[in-house]
Structure formats: C-alpha cells, structure tokens
Amino acid sequence: MRNLQLIIKREYLSRIRNKTFVVMTFLSPVIMVAMVMLIAYLTSLNNDEEKIVGVHDVSNIVYDQLQEQENTVYLNLSYLDLRTAIDSVDKKEYYGLLYIPSGETDAELSSHVEFFAKEAPSNFFLSDLEQKISGVLSNRKLENTGVNLATIENSKAQVNIKIENFSGQTTSKMASYVKMFFGGAAGYLLMMFIIIYGNMVMRSVIEEKTNRIVEIIISSVKPIQLMLGKIVGTSLAGITQFFIWIIFGSILLFSVTAIFGIESTSIQGQAAATAINQDEMQLFINDVLQLPLGTITVAFLIYFIGGYFLYSSIYAAIGAAVDSETDTQQFMFPVILPLMLGIYVGFFSVIENPHGIVATIFSYIPLTSPIVMLMRIPFGVAWWEVLISLSILFATVFLVIWMAAKIYRVGILMYGKKASYKELFKWLKY
Template structure:
C-alpha cells in the first residue's frame, strides 16, 4: 500500500463522513445566522431609551445631564429623597444622587449612582465625565482662567506619516497590518487544533477497532502516519474553502437582497449613509492594502500553514498511537497547545508594539511558534533572509519530529490496555 493510497483512503473517509458533510454545509449558515442575530439584537438594544432620574437639591449638576437619543433624564429633586428613590426604583434605570454641599469641589467623591441592576461601566464613566468636566471648569474659574476660551483653544492634530524615501503612509496601514497578521495567525492556530485532533481521533479509532493491525501488516508506520496527516489536511482545506465560499455567498445574499447586516454595525444609524469621509477611509484602506507585500504574505501563509500543521499533526498522531482513548490523551495535549497559545500572546503583546524587536524576532524563528508570530510580523515588512531561515528551521524540525514521532507511532500503535507515561514514551524513542 503506497502513501498515495493511504492519503486517498483518509481523505475519502473524512469527506464521506455524514457529520463532516453536515457540518461543512451547516456551519456557514449557523455563522451567518448568528451574525445576523447579533446585529438584530444590537439594533434592538440600541433603540432602547434609558430613563435615569436625577436628584440634585442644590441644582449643582442637574443641568449638565443632557438628554440624548438613548438616555432621558428626569429631575426628581422636588420631592423627598426617599420618595424619589422609591419612584426611581420602579420605572427608571437608576438615580443619580448629588448631595447638598457647601462648595462644588466637595462633590469630587460624593456623587452616587443608585440602581438595583449591575451598573453599566460605560455609563458610570459618562457620569464621572460630567462631574469631572464641571469640577474642572469650576477650578479653572477659581484660578482666574476663562474655561470657555480654554475650550476654544483646544485643537486636535493629525500627524502625517511618511518614509525616508518620501512615500506617504497612513495610520490605517498599521491597523490593516495588525488585522491581516492576526487573522493569519489565528487561522493557523484553529486549523492545527481542529484538524490535529481529527488526526489523533482517527488513529485512536482505528487502534481501538483493531483495524490498525491489518493495515500495519502491509504498510510502514511512517507511511501510515504521513498518509493520515496529509489526507486529513486535504479534507480540512476542502472544508475551509467550502465554508469561505458559502459564507460569503450567504452574507452577500442576505445583505443585498434582504438588507440584513451582520454584527453591531446594524445598530449604528450613521453607518447607513455613505458619507464622503467614509468613502475616503475606504480608499485609504484599499491604497494601504495594495502597498502590502501581498505575494510574500500569501506564499508565506501557505508555507507556514503546511509546515505548522504537519509539525503539530505529527505530535497529535504520536499521541493517538500512544493512548487507547481521548480521555487518556488529555495529559499529553497541554504541552502541544501551550506553544500555540504562547505564539498568540507573543503576537498580541510584542509584535503589535514592536514587530522588529528581539522578542518578536526570536519567537518568529522558534518552529513551535513561528507559524503564528512570523505571519503576524510579515505585513510590517520582514527581511527575506529571516523568512527563509525561519522556514528552514520549521521544516527541518518537522522532519526531525516526524522521525521521532514515527518511533512512538510504531511502538504505540500496537500497545493496548496500558496508559503510557512520559518515561515510557521516551523509552520507545530508543527502539
């Protein structure tokens, strides 16, 4: 039995599985429906008007709380405090209580927001902003400054970015690079986890059913392991392509034919009008996208995708061969998942702030994290020699791991009824 036959067998076994077929065509529909549901719920939530009561006997702040499209303030200062609290608890979101003080600065820590619900932190910040603005204006006037003139003097600058070559750049370019790099790294991580587990379950299933004893008589363990990895990856890539096509098609149909929007954007009325500023932003993003090293990003994504998946799938296949059930595999999965999570955290906390720093560069060379970290760095511009060195290390490590994993696979695939320890697995590497 050749490697190509094993790959074909694994591929057909996956794509003809009923659960694979159902999830392939059902998942995009569920994602789009969930997105539309989130958009609808966000629009419903955005249409709600919150009624908030204000109790300010001295009249120090009540005029500063102005009604908006989403919040309406009602002054209950004309009634006793206990009566105001009772009324506010029945028909209002909450009550803003401003105690009577000798001077305005004494309110700095005395304003109280009373509500039976868990307070919305964003709204609490808005209340604090009103109080801070009032106190700041009062303090400026006490120091002899004209607060109105100071407000008029405030301005907002816009720094122009350019390279030493004279080429103009935009802040939107950095946002685009972060989004593109993060998406690439995230896709690889999810693919490795989902389809690596699929490889492991396939090995465990055949081992449990004793089918493997028949197969192993006519094929080498190394070929069987590689066949499972490649066959499962091809099935996974096919599923991803179908998801992308169906998801985009469904989104386009719902958006263009039925006017349904996904996500929270459906709750923003201003998003409905195509303003000149919005069109300008789109043009900037498109312009910055065209400046990215798209060919390098695409080719690198494919290479790191293949290298990263094959590397981790070798671990998953070895684990599947060493254990008798998925429950027994849990103790071995953490060392595999940890480098993936480390790559994500390094990407978020170091690549975004300093894509060419020492930490980001080092982790983009380490094979267990390079598929994620390097892909997050490439949109910011990485020297070609670093990419080549990183890929050589990644694929070199892959072949080394496959060689070691095949030793574990060769012994563990015929072991039954015993939970292996790390010590015993290390012994298998010597056989």
C-alpha cells in the first residue's frame, strides 16, 4: 500500500509541476472565455447588420403589405424595368431584389415569384418572406370571394397549453431543452475528460517504457501497483486541473463581462427576438431549479471515476504493449468507438425518448453507460436503474483492471516487437 501511495504522489506531482500542464491549466480558461466573448460579439454584429431589399412588384399588391422589420428595409423599385432594378441592386450591393410578377390568378403569380441576390439568402429570411407573401395572397383570395377579413381575424383564438406533471408542478415548454442541455453537457464533458486523461496515462507508460525507467521501478513495486498508481495519480491531477478551470474561468468570465458588458447586447437581442414574457421566464427558472442538480453532480463524479478507471486501464495496457505512440493507432479505434457511440445514442435516442429500449440498454452497457445514463438522469431515472448500471460498470472495471494488469505486466518489458490482438490474448494467459 505504501508503494502505491508513493507512485500516486510521484505521478501527481510530476503532472502538476510539468510546465505544459501549468500553462494549459491557466491558458485554457483564457482561451475559452475569449471564444465566448468573441462569439457573443460577432453574434451582436450579425444581428445588427441591416438588410436592404429592393422590391419589384408588377402586380402592386404585395409591397404595401411588407412591413419593415428590425434590421430589414424594403425599397420600392417597381417604377424601373426588371433588368434595371437588378443592376441597381447589384451595383448598390443591396441584400437582394424581390420580383413579384403579374398573373391572371394568384396561383400563377405565386409560382413565379423570384428573389435575385449575389449570394443565396438565409433560410430564415426566405421562410419569413414566403409566409408574408402567402398571407397577402390568401387574404386577397378571401376578399375576392366576399369574406370579411376582420371577422376572420376576430374569430381567431390563441391556445397556450400549460404543462403540469401528475404531482402538480408546472413546467415550461422549454423543460425538455433544459434537460437536454444539462444531460448533453455532462455526457460530452465526461467523454472529453476520459479521452484527455486516458491519453495522459498511455503517454506516461510509453515514455517510461522508452526511457527504460520502468525496468528500475518494477524491481521495487508490482506492475499492477505501478499501473494503478499512474491511473490514480493522473486522475487526481486532472481533477485539480478541472477545479482550477472552473474557479479561474468563472472569475475571468465574470470580470470580462462586467468590464466590457458584451453579454448585455446579445442577451437583450435574444430576449427581444424570442419575446419571452415574465411568466415563461419564471417557469424556465423553475425548470432549472427542479432539475436533480445534486443527483447530476454526484452521478457525474461516480460515473467519471468508473468510466475513467475503465478506459484508463485500457489505455495503460495499450501503452505497455507498444514501443511508440505511433504504434497505438491500431488499438485506438476500438477504444474511441464506444465513447462516440454513447454520444450519438445520447443525442439521437435519449433526447427523443429517454426511457426507450435503446436508451435503457445502452445505459447498462459499461462502455457506454457513463455517458448515456448521465444524459438520462435529468429526465428522471429510477434509483434501481442507476444502481444496476453502476453495479455492472464497477464489476466491469475490476475485470478490465485485472486483464489490463496482466497485459501491462508482460508488455512493459517487451521491446522491439509490434503487439497484435492475438499476442495480447496470449499475454492474458500468462
């Protein structure tokens, strides 16, 4: 046990004292905050960009109904012929020209509407324009048949369905998106941490094997102690780095937003665009508060420990089986595949049906359960399902550590021979 503690301490200190580790620990939050601020700034610039659209309305029935929206101005160019109007818009670099021809029927007119532009306009802009023109033509058709539009408008009823669970708690329509965000973020972060810190373990094993330091170390400790010490020591260094990222990143983000106030424009613009009233905002806040945040946090830590030990053991075995990082490529795809599969199942199955058969099965499979189950927990999962998933996961962890230790024991002293899957299977029998 003392030897294991010494190895853990050695691995931990060697990691946190590494110049690259120190630089990236403090530089990564700076880069992330800078990216967030840049995205917010560019989004505000994009939202403030004014669109000038020329309108060539031969039928003279649409232009008057085109209300100028925020950042969109419509100019009537119907007095020009079409070719001159197109050249004028192109020369003045307007957003585009809307051409509405004349037609004997509304159906004929609507099928010949065109939009001329140097580059293809955004789908949102075109969709909004199509709805406006469609509304104008529909109203015109109703008026021609003698229908009173005012009567139709007054007869319209707006229905706002309120969502309430069986226990009486009211939720907003964005509740599923809130759960999706928290679950997706937790699953994705877990996958990234497993890959990053698992690779650290593998590189450390390869480095010591290449430098022949391991030959001296294993004369004093057992190979399994050395492997576990590397895994635990690297995980503690990773957790230290993670907490520094959270604390330093939060302070940095708060300071930058307070000084420059970049978030104010983007948040105000989004609030105006979505027109969320106070009731909806309160329901949204309630949705966040009603999430099992404590359960999500605890589950993240437990599944991180399980998933990290599971994959890090595999990474350590791979590092012991090869002589250089280049030789690891043949073994990496089967390791990365379950993690990617867990992410895809999470985003395409859990979010659509968190309690479906696919989501449930993959939340029990140990190679994917750390990601998939984390994505399911915000949607509400029975405690016994989580218990079964964790039991299978940690039972598999002990099995994989045992198998990885056998490969590690043989491979750590094997040089000059490229290991194959057949060779690794033989090592398990030693």
